[in-house]
Amino acid sequence: MNIIISAAKTGGHVFPAIEVAKEFASKECNIFFIGTGSKIEKNALEGLSFNYIPLKIDGFRGKSPLNKILSLKDTVFNIFKVYFIIKRNNIKCIITFGGFITVPVGLAGWLARTKVFTHEQNSVMGSANKLLSKFATINFLAFPITGNIKRSLISGNPIRTSFNINKAQEKDRDTNKIRIYITGGSQGAKYFNETFPKSFEDVEDLVQIKHQCGNGNFNEVQNLYSKTNIDFSVSEFYKDPSLEIEWADFVISRSGALTISEVSSLSKGMLMIPLPISIDNHQYLNAKHILDIKMGVIHEEADGIDKLNEKLKKIISQKTYLNWQKQTNSSHKNATKFILNNILKEYGAI
Structure with missing residues (x-):
């Protein structure tokens, strides 16, 4: 046919x-x-x-x-x-x-x-x-x-096929720290690159971070993290993001449809920051779906950096991500x- x-x-x-x-x-x-x-x-x-x-x-x-x-x-x-x-x-x-x-x-x-x-x-x-x-x-x-x-x-x-294969991911993993994968999508996100290197001030010793920053942003983001005590790695692009998601305890990202589907299919929760200018506010509505199945929380950029930092500290201190990992979303x-x-x-x- x-x-x-x-x-x-x-x-x-x-x-x-x-x-x-x-x-x-x-x-x-x-x-x-x-x-x-x-x-x-x-x-x-x-x-x-x-x-x-x-x-x-x-x-x-x-x-x-x-x-x-x-x-x-x-x-x-x-x-x-x-x-x-x-x-x-x-x-x-x-x-x-x-x-x-x-x-x-x-x-x-x-x-x-x-x-x-x-x-x-x-x-x-x-x-x-x-x-x-x-x-x-x-x-x-x-x-x-x-x-x-x-x-x-x-x-x-x-x-993508790679998200249907369970992978044991122990490489670069510190089991004593909370592992966070930050991604602004394939092109990166200016808001993410400027905000998150400064968002872990009180919990720097508790986290290990992989940050996908997008093409042309490596030096800027690398320099910002270098001023902290965070255990971090920065990359412009990850060829197979399923590896980073498997590695992480939870993910920080926008809430594009494919992103939330792929992350939740691996039973990982999310701190979602919808793109404010998405057509018909579809990214917020996507994020609401993940919130409803108890696999994440939403932060809107308009709510400000202080509220974002509060949410991050709560997720880390209360280990909220462990409850997210107990949920399944196999439909995708x-x-x-x-x-x-x-x-x-x-x-x-x-």
Whole structure:
């Protein structure tokens, strides 16, 4: 069976899409991956024998009237381009994972009378998925979403394969200290890099820290930690973050959908600091899900550094993270196969 899988630009969209694509490829399906040509897409697809088709397009939100007109032109052009890809290659199934590129892909599928499936990674449905959900055969949801989403199934988030493998991680581990992995995401986070080297003043001897700071920030963050007595290591990027999460007692991070899914799948709790400018406040709503299953706490940047430090000291002094580790969140580990099996059922293949 020939399948189109579409996702764009961010790891939160692209990584789950690739996990599902690999699962279908293992069933001898031929994958056409439609994205936007971004660096993260190219890096993630490296070594995979998919048919990669990058298309030029930008979203509508936050754009000037002129740019919205240009985006509309690109959308119409790409609808017809994808329509001919569908017909020429006898595409039987389209699966979209968010990002504006999925709008022309999904609409082309609708015009071609090809079954379309969506997957929403966040706790609030994005604009592209909201549109496509109206005619999708199944809308897969990572988390329960308020509102009436027809033909929906809760699937969890497809997580990277490395997060499905339990690893004994004793390297660089001081068992007498509380181990904390701090990550601002693949690009790092200015707030994290400036704040956390100064946030452990009264507990420096109690903690061991690994801090992922993002490209170009190593020297600045290294220098800040060097002024403390903290046992620390700083890296711009960790190739396999599952190792750092396994190593840690708990994680400090933003609350992007993929991050919270991967961390909680390893039964590690989180101090979550939602990105204040996330669209539709989706990072706060993601974090609320982790709070509700008792696997973390939330700190909003607007609450100030003093409250952040209070929360940190409480987690460390009361060893709150031990209670977080007792919880399980296995839905994401099973998400890829859940999506595969439910789509194959639609074609009578199961």
